[in-house]
Amino acid sequence: MAAPQLTPLEEALSHLLSQAKGLDTRETVELPDSLHRILAEDHHVPADVPPADNSSVDGYAVRFEDVHPGRAIPVSIRIPAGHPPGELAPGTAARIFTGSEIPAGANAVVMQERVDASDDGIVIHTDVSEGQNIRRRGQDLTEGCMALPQGTLIRPQEMGLLASMGFARVPVQRRLRVAILTTGDELVDPGKPLAAGQIYNTNRYTLLGLLAQAGCEVTLCESLADDRTATRDTLFRAADASDLVITTGGVSVGEEDHVRVVLEESSTLSLWRLAIKPGKPLAFGHMNDTPVIGLPGNPASVLVTFLMVAMPFIRKCQGRARLTPTGETLPADFSVDEPSIRREFIRARKACLPDRCTLEAYPNQNSGVLSSACWAGGLAVVPENTRVSPGDLLTYYSFEELLA
Numbered sequence: 001m002a003a004p005q006l007t008p009l010e011e012a013l014s015h016l017l018s019q020a021k022g023l024d025t026r027e028t029v030e031l032p033d034s035l036h037r038i039l040a041e042d043h044h045v046p047a048d049v050p051p052a053d054n055s056s057v058d059g060y061a062v063r064f065e066d067v068h069p070g071r072a073i074p075v076s077i078r079i080p081a082g083h084p085p086g087e088l089a090p091g092t093a094a095r096i097f098t099g100s101e102i103p104a105g106a107n108a109v110v111m112q113e114r115v116d117a118s119d120d121g122i123v124i125h126t127d128v129s130e131g132q133n134i135r136r137r138g139q140d141l142t143e144g145c146m147a148l149p150q151g152t153l154i155r156p157q158e159m160g161l162l163a164s165m166g167f168a169r170v171p172v173q174r175r176l177r178v179a180i181l182t183t184g185d186e187l188v189d190p191g192k193p194l195a196a197g198q199i200y201n202t203n204r205y206t207l208l209g210l211l212a213q214a215g216c217e218v219t220l221c222e223s224l225a226d227d228r229t230a231t232r233d234t235l236f237r238a239a240d241a242s243d244l245v246i247t248t249g250g251v252s253v254g255e256e257d258h259v260r261v262v263l264e265e266s267s268t269l270s271l272w273r274l275a276i277k278p279g280k281p282l283a284f285g286h287m288n289d290t291p292v293i294g295l296p297g298n299p300a301s302v303l304v305t306f307l308m309v310a311m312p313f314i315r316k317c318q319g320r321a322r323l324t325p326t327g328e329t330l331p332a333d334f335s336v337d338e339p340s341i342r343r344e345f346i347r348a349r350k351a352c353l354p355d356r357c358t359l360e361a362y363p364n365q366n367s368g369v370l371s372s373a374c375w376a377g378g379l380a381v382v383p384e385n386t387r388v389s390p391g392d393l394l395t396y397y398s399f400e401e402l403l404a
C-alpha cells in the first residue's frame with residue numbers, strides 16, 4: 001500500500017490557525033500574580049522612568065565648569081537616595097550616592113574613587129565632562145510611549161517594567177484552559193513500580209511544563225488506556241471543560257490508535273502525515289466545538305510538535321502578536337549526509353568561541369530520545385531534501401524564543 005502524501009508544515013498550520021478563536025474575556029490580577037499571563041491592554045508610559053536625572057555612581061555632583069585641577073571645591077550639601085535634591089550653590093559640590101537625584105545646577109558626577117576629600121572640600125583628579133555619570137530622566141521609558149503592547153507575555157522582566165511605571169494591578173487575558181490527555185496502556189505515573197511492558201508517562205509532564213510556560217490553565221490531565229469507549233468519554237469530558245484539548249499518542253495507523261478513530265467519528269478530523277521530523281502523524285479536529293490537537297506519542301516528537309504546531313495555535317487564541325518564531329541563522333558544525341523528504345528539527349545547541357558561534361547537534365536524534373532536548377538549547381532546522389555540511393547556514397530557534 002502506498003503511503004499517503006506528506007503535508008508541508010505551513011499547510012497544516014494555516015488550516016489550524018484559521019480555526020483558532022481568540023479569547024474574549026479578561027481579568028485584572030495583582031502584579032505579583034501576573035507572571036506568564038498575557039497583557040490584555042496596551043500599556044503606555046504614564047510618566048518618565050526614571051522620573052528625574054540621577055547619579056549612576058557614589059561620588060560628588062558638580063558643575064563641570066567649576067572643576068580646576070588641584071583646586072578644592074567645598075561640599076555644600078549631602079543628598080542620600082530617596083531624598084529631595086535641592087539646589088547646588090555655584091562653586092560647590094554635593095555629596096551624592098547611586099540613585100540620588102541630581103540637584104539643580106549640577107551637570108556632572110565624579111566617582112568618589114577619583115576624588116581626594118578633606119575638610120576643605122574635594123580635589124578632583126580626573127577630567128570631567130558635561131553629563132558624566134548622570135542617568136537621564138526618561139532614559140528607560142519616556143512618557144507617552146508604548147511600553148508593552150496588548151498580547152505581550154509577562155515574563156519576570158515585564159513584571160519589573162510594569163512595576164517601574166507604578167502599575168500595581170494588570171489587565172490580563174483569561175487563561176486558555178487546556179486539557180492534557182496522554183494515551184497508551186503502557187503508561188505508568190512516576191512513583192509507581194514498572195511491570196513488564198510498561199514505561200513512565202513522560203509526555204504528561206513535558207506538556208504540564210510547556211503549558212505552564214505558555215500561560216495556560218490545565219483543566220484536566222488524564223492518562224487513557226487504549227480503549228475506544230474510554231477515549232471517547234474522556235475526550236468529550238475534556239472538551240466540555242476546556243478551550244483546547246491536547247492528546248499524545250494514538251494518532252498513527254495502528255488499530256490501537258483510538259484518538260484518531262474517535263476524532264474521525266465525532267468531528268471533522270484533519271489527519272496529517274506532516275513533512276517534519278520528528279512528529280509525522282498529527283491530528284486536528286473538534287469535539288463539541290472544542291479544538292483537539294492530537295500530537296504523536298514519542299516524547300521528542302511531543303516537544304517539537306507542541307512548539308511548532310500547538311504553540312502558534314495557542315498564541316493565536318491568546319491574541320499574541322507573533323505566532324511563529326523568527327529564529328537566527330548560524331553555521332552548522334555537523335553533517336546530514338542522508339537528505340530527508342521531511343524537514344528536520346534537530347535538537348541542537350550553540351557553541352560559541354569569542355569570534356563566532358556554530359550549531360552542535362545531539363548525536364542521537366531519535367524521536368524517543370528526550371535527553372536530546374535537555375542537552376539542547378533549541379531546534380536547528382534542516383530543510384526538506386537537503387544535505388548539510390559543516391559551515392552551512394541553518395535557522396536555529398532557541399527554546400527561550402519558542403516559549404517566549
Ligand SMILES: Nc1nc2c(c(=O)[nH]1)N[C@H]1C(S)=C(S)[C@@H](COP(=O)(O)OP(=O)(O)OC[C@H]3O[C@@H](n4cnc5c(N)ncnc54)[C@H](O)[C@@H]3O)O[C@H]1N2
Nearest residue numbers: 182184201202203204249250251252257280296297298301
Ligand atoms: N506503520 C507505521 N508505524 C508508525 C508510523 C507510520 O507512519 N507507519 N509512524 C511512526 C511515527 S514517525 C510516530 S511519531 C509514531 C506515532 O504514533 P502515535 O502518535 O500513535 O503514538 P503511540 O504509538 O501511542 O506512541 C509512540 C511511542 O511513544 C511512546 N509514548 C506514547 N505516549 C507516551 C507518554 N505519555 N510518555 C512516554 N512515552 C510515550 C509509546 O510508548 C511509543 O513508543 O508512530 C510510528 N509508527
Ligand code: MOO
Nearest residue numbers: 278279280301367
Ligand atoms: O514522526 Mo515520528 O515523531 O518521527 O517518530
